[in-house]
Amino acid sequence: xxxxxxxxxxxxxxxxxxxxxxxxxxxxxxxxxxxxxxxxxxxxxxxxxxxxxxxxxxxxxxxxxxxxxxxxxxxxxxxxxxxxxxxxxxxxxxxxxxxxxxxxxxxxxxxxxxxxxxxxxxxxxxxxxxxxxxxxxxxxxxxxxxxxxxxxxxxxxxxxxxxxxxx
Numbered sequence: 001x002x003x004x005x006x007x008x009x010x011x012x013x014x015x016x017x018x019x020x021x022x023x024x025x026x027x028x029x030x031x032x033x034x035x036x037x038x039x040x041x042x043x044x045x046x047x048x049x050x051x052x053x054x055x056x057x058x059x060x061x062x063x064x065x066x067x068x069x070x071x072x073x074x075x076x077x078x079x080x081x082x083x084x085x086x087x088x089x090x091x092x093x094x095x096x097x098x099x100x101x102x103x104x105x106x107x108x109x110x111x112x113x114x115x116x117x118x119x120x121x122x123x124x125x126x127x128x129x130x131x132x133x134x135x136x137x138x139x140x141x142x143x144x145x146x147x148x149x150x151x152x153x154x155x156x157x158x159x160x161x162x163x164x165x166x167x
Contacts, residue, residue: 003037005026005035005037006026008028008030008031008033009035010028010031010033011028011030011031013028013029013030013031015027015028015035016028016029018034020034021034039114039115040073040112040113040114040115041073041074041080041113041114041115041116041117042071042072042073042074042111042112042113042115042116042117043071043072043073043074043080043083043084043087043116043117043118043119044068044069044070044071044084044116044117044118044119044150044152044153044156045069045070045071045084045087045088045096045098045118045119045120045121046069046102046118046119046120046121046156046160046165046167047069047070047088047094047096047120047121047122047123048120048160048167049123049139050139051141051142052139052140052141053069053139053140053145053157053160054069054070054092054094054123054128054137054138054139055067055068055069055137055138055139055140055145055146055148055153056068056069056070056091056092056130056134056135056136056137057130057134057135057136057137057138057146058133058134058135058149059130059133059134059135060133062110062111062112062149063111063149063150065135066146066147066148066149067140067145067146067147067148067149067153068148068149068150068153069152069153069156069157070087070088070091070092070134071087071091071116071150071152071153072086072087072090072091072132073112073113074117080117080119081098081119084096084098084117084119084121085097085098085121088121089126089131090131090132091130091131091132091133091134091137092126092128092129092130092131092134092137093126093127093128093129093130093131093137094123094125094126094127094128095123095124095125095126096121096122096123096124097121097122097124098119098120098121099119099120099121099122099167100119100120100167101117101118101119102118102119102120102156102165102167103117103118103152103155103156104116104117104118105117105118105151105152105155108151109149109150109151111149111150111151116150116151116152118152118156120167142160142161145157145161
């Protein structure tokens with residue numbers, strides 16, 4: 001995802017470009033302010049139950065129709081663990097408890113996140129139902145995984161299928 005800034009958020013004047021901090025950045029000559037683009041941070045949640053993993057089928061692009069682990073963006077005022085619990089509930093209607101930090105992934109695909117924080121979790125209540133931007137939700141064994149999208153989902157399920165993912 002590209003980031004664009006043409007006008008200063010403080011004074012409304014057109015921004016110029018300056019080489020600062022090792023790269024060309026938008027800069028306001030009037031306010032003497034540099035624009036720094038913050039990375040989009042997302043979370044992904046790996047939930048295993050009865051030797052099956054919980055996946056959602058994406059109802060929207062990117063990846064519409066393909067399957068992924070429950071995931072979503074961290075809000076600016078939210079702890080990543082809270083975002084993981086919220087996104088799991090929004091997409092699957094399941095209440096979960098975060099168990100462990102699994103990995104942190106840099107951007108490696110066409111997803112919208114720049115950084116993805118992966119957690120393992122346990123379902124504490126609820127029945128799996130598709131919600132939010134999920135068309136379907138399902139439990140899949142190692143031998144029945146559907147077509148997946150997004151690097152973190154593919155990487156984590158590959159490790160799980162191989163028996164090397166430590167939950």
